[in-house]
Amino acid sequence: MKVLHVISSLSLEGGGPAQGVRNLTSFYASMNVSPTVLTLDDKDDSLGNTDHLEVIRLGKGKGIFSYHPELVEWLKRHSHEYNSVVVHGLWQYHGYAVYKALKKSNIPYYVFPHGMLDPWFKHAYPLKHLKKYIYWFLAQYSVLKNSKAVLFTCEEEKLLARESFWPYRVNESVVNYGTTITEIAKNSKSDDFYTKYPELKNKIIFLFLSRIHEKKGCDLLIQAFAKIAKSNSDLHLVMAGPDQTGWQADLEKIADDYCIADRITWTGMIKNEMKWGAIKAAEVFILPSHQENFGISVAEALAVGTPVLISSKVNIWREIKEMNAGLVGDDTLEGTQKLLQAWLDLSENEKQIIKQNTVACYKQKFDISQAAKNLIELIRIN
CATH class of the missing domain: 3.40.50.2000 (Glycogen Phosphorylase B;)
Structure with missing residues (x-):
């Protein structure tokens, strides 16, 4: 089985999701699963050790949403090579690109929000939350609603996610999370x-x-x-x-x-x-x-x-x-x-x-x- 993970950046300086992708996929070989990561990093960006992964770099996206003009077409051409796609993170173009490329295909995709639906952001950054609400109606809600499942790292994250945006009707699944000791x-x-x-x-x-x-x-x-x-x-x-x-x-x-x-x-x-x-x-x-x-x-x-x-x-x-x-x-x-x-x-x-x-x-x-x-x-x- 082959699984494609899609993330805006695999650089460790970007925080937990990049490390999480590495940790998660490090166990795939023991389950006869082959992992590939599609990322919007440049070829000369330092990503650290990715020996257990096939990493495909499309290059930097544009603007705060990291729009990349080739992403949708790449996914349409290559998605049939994978059994499923896993999206990491919200509020950027790569998630919408997966939804757009796969909505008429039979390739399922899943979404890890990585805490980006936490209601704390609503209270801490009300203006940003208003802007996100616009994007929620335009794209993000469709990305989540049409995914095979929205993946949460713990029960607390799942419950908190319900408080941030409306409408909110998604297929929830708690898969847990963690790290590995190298x-x-x-x-x-x-x-x-x-x-x-x-x-x-x-x-x-x-x-x-x-x-x-x-x-x-x-x-x-x-x-x-x-x-x-x-x-x-x-x-x-x-x-x-x-x-x-x-x-x-x-x-x-x-x-x-x-x-x-x-x-x-x-x-x-x-x-x-x-x-x-x-x-x-x-x-x-x-x-x-x-x-x-x-x-x-x-x-x-x-x-x-x-x-x-x-x-x-x-x-x-x-x-x-x-x-x-x-x-x-x-x-x-x-x-x-x-x-x-x-x-x-x-x-x-x-x-x-x-x-x-x-x-x-x-x-x-x-x-x-x-x-x-x-x-x-x-x-x-x-």
């Missing part, structure tokens, strides 16, 4: 991180590992950390991730105002051994997001035994709480401060119990091999 992840050590940042070796590291973006609650984290940092001079915050909106300068100003600039290390985007070394060096991973569909980095932290501190707006918070693999708080300044303080107030025995639960939580809830099986079984049934 040989690099298994073999990396905290020293892979300390080699570059030796001054942090004896620090108690709180690690943020995600995009520097407003929805991630970075400002809350810095302010909350400033309030609890005075309790222990060994506490240190590592902010690891790409700054795609230019917000880091404002965040650094906040740190200066709170006189904790020297207690924060900004690494930019980190990959491979450096990334996994940072996760293993951290006492805890923290993500106080205002909206997070899944949070692959949360699952990655759990997989290598690092407890997680997350907001209740990270859609997998129930699973974390159920398995006692971390702590959950509100996505407010007060909530973030309480979250950090709650960890510090735990006894060493209580911290060890949570740490011991992390890997079990990953294996039971977030091992993406099961998500891959769920997806392929759904495709085969249909």
Whole structure:
């Protein structure tokens, strides 16, 4: 069986969906499935390791919707080569192109919204939401309604998606999601991180590992950390991730105002051994997001035994709480401060119990091999 995945970009700097495609398809070979990814990346764009994939790059799309004049025709010419098509993400041209190219064919397609139907966006960006409503009526609703299934990563995402737009009549399916532990992840050590940042070796590291973006609650984290940092001079915050909106300068100003600039290390985007070394060096991973569909980095932290501190707006918070693999708080300044303080107030025995639960939580809830099986079984049934 051959499955075509269509995504606007496979670059890891674009966030979770690109990593999710890699993780999901890494298990296809064991199920006799051949994966291909069609992407609007240029031939010289750095995409990292894609050895298990056939990657077809059409080149950059135009404008905010990434319109590509050759996409529909390419799909019409080649779609018969695949048993099904999986679209990743909403609000861009590639999803509409799949709908347009396949609506008169017998090739089914599926859509992963990747959290892009979360009602948080409606409240946080009302003007953008109004513009999206126009696109919803013009194209996006038809893309979803005519798909074989809209694929959700957890029950929470499915329920929240119903609150964003009307009309909303789609075939819902929860296939789960997660990550996979590569040989690099298994073999990396905290020293892979300390080699570059030796001054942090004896620090108690709180690690943020995600995009520097407003929805991630970075400002809350810095302010909350400033309030609890005075309790222990060994506490240190590592902010690891790409700054795609230019917000880091404002965040650094906040740190200066709170006189904790020297207690924060900004690494930019980190990959491979450096990334996994940072996760293993951290006492805890923290993500106080205002909206997070899944949070692959949360699952990655759990997989290598690092407890997680997350907001209740990270859609997998129930699973974390159920398995006692971390702590959950509100996505407010007060909530973030309480979250950090709650960890510090735990006894060493209580911290060890949570740490011991992390890997079990990953294996039971977030091992993406099961998500891959769920997806392929759904495709085969249909």
